[in-house]
Amino acid sequence: MKNPYLKFYYRLISPFYDLLMELSFHGKRNDLIRALDLKNTDKVLEVCTGTGTNLNMIKNKCLKAGIDFSKPMIKKAGIENKFLMDAEHLAFKDNAFDKVFCSYTLSIVKNPEKVLEEMKRVCRRRGKIAVMDYVSGNKFEKAVGKAVHYFGVDTSVDSMKLLKNAGLKITKNEYFFFNRYVIAQACK
Numbered sequence: 758m759k760n761p762y763l764k765f766y767y768r769l770i771s772p773f774y775d776l777l778m779e780l781s782f783h784g785k786r787n788d789l790i791r792a793l794d795l796k797n798t799d800k801v802l803e804v805c806t807g808t809g810t811n812l813n814m815i816k817n818k819c820l821k822a823g824i825d826f827s828k829p830m831i832k833k834a835g836i837e838n839k840f841l842m843d844a845e846h847l848a849f850k851d852n853a854f855d856k857v858f859c860s861y862t863l864s865i866v867k868n869p870e871k872v873l874e875e876m877k878r879v880c881r882r883r884g885k886i887a888v889m890d891y892v893s894g895n896k897f898e899k900a901v902g903k904a905v906h907y908f909g910v911d912t913s914v915d916s917m918k919l920l921k922n923a924g925l926k927i928t929k930n931e932y933f934f935f936n937r938y939v940i941a942q943a944c945k
Contacts, residue, residue, distance in 0.1 A: 775808055796837075800856075806834055811836075812836045822854075884943045886940075889927065
């Protein structure tokens with residue numbers, strides 16, 4: 758984590774985290790889940806699942822798992838397969854999942870390249886990797902980026918560039934106010 762107080766921060770906000778994230782997602786959460794094109798036979802992993810809201814939105818019968826570094830957040834997560842884990846060191850076998858995704862993760866972790874490397878490692882060949890995160894393009898977004906920086910968020914992290922540098926094939930890229938989600942294929 759970039760900010761040493763981030764664990765404390767997430768412990769503090771865990772009771773109302775879902776409301777904060779809903780405001781941040783601007784209703785795009787469903788789009789991200791739909792873009793994963795989940796099948797009942799899929800194994801899906803959410804990296805930094807928080808309270809598990811995204812995984813709980815998945816209605817089909819796929820195997821769902823979530824990891825998070827925050828004990829209060831993962832404890833609150835209403836999902837069956839939840840693990841207290843560091844996103845830079847995923848304790849899963851190579852190619853363990855068909856789909857791997859994260860939201861608002863790359864902008865808060867210390868080493869986003871390592872997180873993507875781990876996501877790619879645990880995703881099967883030709884599986885899907887999805888990332889939703891902040892961007893700061895216009896003046897207003899840059900001003901907001903400066904404000905959220907104090908909470909450990911780095912809006913200058915370029916998720917598109919990170920995905921390309923990780924050797925992932927971009928299949929969808931959508932920008933919406935202060936946010937972007939990208940779907941990529943794991944081409945190992």
